[in-house]
Structures are given as C-alpha cells and as structure tokens.
Amino acid sequence: MALVGWTAPAFAQPVKPRVPAVRVAPPPASDPPAVRVKLFQAARLTNQFKDSEALAVYQEVLSTVPNHYMALWQAAVLSVRIGGRYSDETRKAAYFDAARQYADRALLLRPEGGESNYAVAVALFSQATLYSAGARLQAFRDLRSHVYLATEKRPDMPEAWQLLGRWQYRVAHYNLLERIYSKLVLGDVPDGGDSREAMDDLEKAHRLAPNNLQFCYDLARMCRYQGRRRRAIEVLREAEKIPPITSDDLVLSRLCRKMLPPLLRAAERHQKRQASQPAPAPESANILHQPTETTSGKQK
Template sequence: MKRQLQVWMFLLMLGLAGAPVCVIAGSGAGTEQLLKKAEELMLNYRDSEALAMYEEVLQAAPDNYTALCKASLLNCRIGERVTDDGTKIAFYVKAKEYASRAYELNPNDSEANYAMALSLGAMAMVSGPKQRLAGINQMKSFLDAALASNNKHAGAWHLLGRWYFKMANLNFAESAASKMFFGGVCGEATNEEAATAIQTAIKYNPMNIQYYYDLAAVYKEMKSTDDCTATLEQAIALQVTTRDELELARRCKIMLQQYKK
C-alpha cells in the first residue's frame, strides 16, 4: 500500500510538472509571472499576445484586478483598429464586461474608473444617437473619480479632454437631445477646457503622440494657429515606432503642411 502511494504521488508530481502554465496560474507565483510577461508584451505593443495572456490569468483567477483592467484597455485598443463593425463591437462589449468586473472589485481606484470611462466611450461611438449621448454623459463621473484617485493619470486627463471637446462641439440635434434627456450637461464643456485637460495629459506622459494630435485638433477648432503648429511640430519631433504612431505622425505632417502653405 505504501509503495502504491509513493508511485501515485510520483505520477501526480510528473503531471503537475508537465501541465500547461494556465493550469498552475492560480498560484501566486504563476499568476505574477504571467502578469509580468503580459505587461512586457503590452509595453512592446504586442497587444493581441498581451490580451491572450491576461485572459489566461483570468481563466484561473477571474477576480484578478490587474488582469481585468488591462484586458479591458487592450480590448478597447484592439477594437479601435478593427474595421469590421461586428468585430469592433465584440471587442468593446468584452472591454465593458472586464471594466465592470474590475469596478465591482475596486470602485474607488483610478484604473477601474478609467477602464469604465474608456469602454463606455468606445461603445458610444458604435451606438445609435441616444445611446451614444448616454454613454458619453456617463463617462464624466468615472473620469472625475479616476482623477480624484490619481490626479496624474495621463490617460484619464486625455480622455477628459476628448470628452470636453466632443460635448463642446455637439451639433444642434445632439445638443437638443442632450438637454432633453440628460439635463444639458454639455453646457459645462468648452474647447478651452479640452485643451487644458490634454495639456495636462502631455505633462504626465510627454511621449504619447496621440495626445499631441488630439490637442492640435482642439487648437484647430479654436482657430489658434500658433498653438496648433507648435503642437504639431512637437508631435513630429517624437520618436515613433508602431504602425499607429507612424500614421499619427503622417497626419500631423499633413496638417502642419496645410498651415504652412
């Protein structure tokens, strides 16, 4: 009997040693290794691989807060690049699901609130007019909460700038609908507030070309030529490597050339 027990234990150990990582990811060490690898992939812009790894963590540890927040952000980022509407919506639905679960776990943390705001904004852009306005309006409270938790959160400042810009430039029908259904909160938003928010985002993350491009768009709307050209020149001076960054750099150059004609 003792001999059989020893053999059984030996076989069990062999089975665990040969098991895939996802089987043992529930252990603290396994989860931390996966999270570290996923973060490295994300920093190197290998978004699909990073998302797969965060989702692997969530299979073993469904309430892992870091994985939920990062998976939500990556679904938004990947979804934005997709051209097929159905696929895009599927990514955004998943982003909202992960963000909601993270928010339930830690409703006062900046990352959960930022993930909620980002996923709401993403879904709003692929929704009908009323649903779009509802999503955009809902974003504000989550952005305020994110910045109350961490007032140096560059992503939250950038998204707040986008929120101000969108709400400040609603067309007549959108403005009327916003006042009718949501109390006219868009009246608080101005292009100046949008510019200030995105400037703050750049202050805390000066290497993100998306921030400069969006700030230039705000200045263009404000007809502030000097500020717009200065911002575009700063954007073009950045070192960019990814396809998305290179495309933004190309757009910045085109916009700058238009001003210099």
C-alpha cells in the same frame, strides 16, 4: 433613436483612435508566484506593443483568479485598443463589449479606483462610436463621473486626462438637436463641457507623456479649431521629432505632418498682413499738431 441631421464634429471621430498602454504598478506582493510571473509577462508584451498576446496572458490570469483587479482593467484597455484597429463593426463591437465587461467587473471590485473608472470610461467612449445618436449621447452622459474620478484618483495617468479632454470638447460642441435630446430625454446636457478646460486637460496629458503621438495629434487639432495656431505649430514641430514605433504611430505621424503646412502658410500670410499695415503715428508727433492754449485760454 436616430437624430435627423445629426453630425459629429471632426474631432469626435479621429482616424483609427489609438488607446495608449496605461502605465501600471508592479503586481501585488500577495499574488501567488505563478500569477506574478504571468503579470510581468503581460506587462512586457504590452510594452512591446504585442497587445493580443498580452490580452491572452491576462485572460489566463483571470481563468485562475477571476477577480484579479489589475488583470481585469488591463484586459479592458487592451480590448479597446485591439477592437479600435478593426474596420469591421461586428468585430469592433465584440472587443468593445468584452472591454466593458472586464471594466464593470473591475469597478465592482474597486468602485473608487482610478484604473477601474478609466477602464469603464474608455470602454463607454469606444462603444459610443458604434451607437445610434441617442444611445451615443446616453453613453457620453454615463461616462462623465467615471472619467472625472479617474483623473482625481490617478492624476499621473495621461490617458485619463486625454479622455477627459476629448469628452469635454465633444460635449461643449453638442449641436442644437443633441442639446434638445439631452434636455428632453436625458435630463440635461452633462456638466463639464468646456473647450478651454478640454485644452488644458490635453495639455496635461501631453506634459505627462510628451512622446505620445496621439496626444500631440489631439492637442494640435484642438488648438487649430480654437484659433491657437502658434501653439498648434509648436506641438506639431514636437511631433516631427518623435519616431513612430507602431503602425498606429506611423498613421498619426503622417497626419501630424499633413496638418502642419497649412498652418505654416496661414501664419506666413498673417505675418505679411501685419508687415504691410502702416505703423501708427507716435504720440509725440501728434502733439506737435495739437493747438496750445495760453494762460488766458486763447489759442496761439
């Protein structure tokens, strides 16, 4: 069901969103040696940004061990990353659907797992970009519990904090039609939409991974939208020092550089306005012009 006049905020649809590789623990010692070798191989390929090759290795693991938790949730995250690079919606949807299937299987194995809940949340968030407005709002409602559980169980995972912040900001900026639809059809607007909390969560992601350009870009944009120009400039200055590694990083680096000059010009205009304003008269000078009273109450 499409909502007439529905438009998503600019923050909700970044250019070619990049899902960073999630740091993983070593393979379980209980795994057979051949499986452990493949898991280390997949992790190495992921660290080298060879996502398609890494996904193929995880798929090999799953062909022999269908219920391997690490392989399932990592395959989900990689599928989202790969799918996000396609402009063709059919291929994009195929990868996002596969990610959701991997994530759901991981969730069945560990319903309370931080990684499995993150995988489900990021798959839902990615699928939502291809849905009609009503289905998109449904997806945003459904992923709420998963992204909160992901940050609770894996507070060391910056990607989970980033996703929570983006979700909170998106829900906080539902327009009137989205709020009406959510209340009438979905029961209510999801709890947790708050711009300030969203910014705090993106700050957490940035602190955990300060060299991640996606986190810098998201945080700087949110600070700009919230009028925190000084903080946005600080984050963009930090982004200037991060060397881009992948083609996605190169795009993000250019976007950060493009965002910075208008903010600097606005800051300069603000400083000039402040400098041109007359300084308030000192309190001691004002006292000289106040009438004084004698002990009898008459003015001198």
